[in-house]
Amino acid sequence: MSHFPQTRAFIHALKPVRLECDLLDLDIEGTVPPEIDGTYQRVQPDAQFPPRFDDDQFFNGDGLITQFDFRNGRVDLKQRYALTDKLKAERKAGKALFGAYRNPLTDDESVKGMIRSTANTTPIVHAGKLLALKEDSPPLVMDPLTLETEGFSDFNGKMRNQTFSAHPKIDPASGNLCNFGYAATGLLSRDVSYMEISPEGELLFETFFEVPYYCMMHDFTITQDYAVFHLCPITSNWDRLKANKPHFGFDTSLPVYLAVLPRRGQARDMRLFKAPKTIFASHVMNACNEGTRIIFDIPQAEGNAFPFFPDINDAPFDPIAARPYLHRWIVDMASPTDDFVSVERVSDLIGEFPRIDDRYIGQPYEHGWMLVMDPDMPYEGEGVRASGFRMNKIGHFNRKTGEEKTWFCGPQSLIQEPQFIPKSADAAEGDGWLLALVDNQVTNYTDLVILQALRIEDGPIARIHLPFRTRNGLHGTWADRSKLPKTSCSA
16 A cells, blocks of 8 residues: 655645556646747656655655647646666565665666666656656656656667766757766766767767766756756765765865867867866756857856755754856856856846756847746645745846846745746747746645746746646756657657
8 A cells, every 4th residue: 555655745736646548638727829849848857656655755756747638729747657677677566676776786686687767857858759867867758748658768879878978968959858867877977978969869979088076967058069967066965965965965075067068079178177166066057158158157156055955064944045046157267276267146037947048058048938926925835845945936037138037926825946848949039938837725626827938027828727736847948849749659
């Protein structure tokens, strides 16, 4: 008999859903623009079985993928688990076999040596396939129409890295999927590789390099000429794993770096720039280069923003220092020193989960959006996100004018990561819509809202009502109909 622990990661806003379903023609309030034609896929960590440890991490749940199919103003929903090797073994056993988050020392003996992926961080369509990603594992390939699982991929034996980041970037100029993987040669290793995969799915090259210390390299970005990686000391070691402590801990004694690698360069071509002080940063908004100068925009917090990955020396969590604000970092590959040129705070909004018009990845851009926490707004629900943040607004940032606008979701709800959709392939930057899931913590239902991207303050033009509540998800992506196969690969 299943019974989930009544701990923070499994109650209130984080209560598991565990629902696979197909729903046709969802109830819509307002009008869905008929130009929205394609699929929005997002994923939530959602453990199918109660965990082996009551204090399990939210991030350790199995990947449950929700796909919204937009066509002719109507929306269908399909929700399926990513059938990882982990989940297949546990379904056969009827119970959890894999232990603590990223700690193979806590696994049942029967699954020792298996790929531990939960495929629960980002789903993205590329080369006619859906890749379900978790940064400690190779990509899991799924059918982008049926969500049937095909299996893990190493790109026909060409990928030597054991891992594949959950934050790839598709270069709008070449169509290449650009990505990296850390802990490339084994758990806790300092080896990393950068790679690019063609629009047809062929791995074109893979470049290995070493970083100063093992850390959670959760995100990165590209510019026209460079791949750019921020290194923040969310780190680990075997002693932590042997003691069954949370895999990661924040180490304030280590510096922060910005590592810049020429896109076709080798390890010897990489520059490591040292930040003025140790801060916390996770997701990247965007970057571009003007010659040798790299401009890098990222939400930055003065202290650790992950309470579930506590200070490595057990310092108490500081929720005020954990608040992230958008910053701009600038470094110069032509500089004779390894110092930052500048670090500038560019917003007073508390924000994370940044998104842009993806047609401007790696290029100068004007518009960005983020989830925003306004602690002064009322809240009537129970529980918060895993981070402890109450993400109750979406913010729009005009990087050229400095203007900021927000939309408040109401006192009963929390918002998940937004997704931009352009009105057409050749529409001006930002001319399109935002999608975002809004979870009502009082009624226990979720709406998928559509906002005009440059007028978010006007509120939703449509609400797509779900007859259940989604669990707090991590990331999602949009696939235009032209990027999807005409028929299912498994048909």
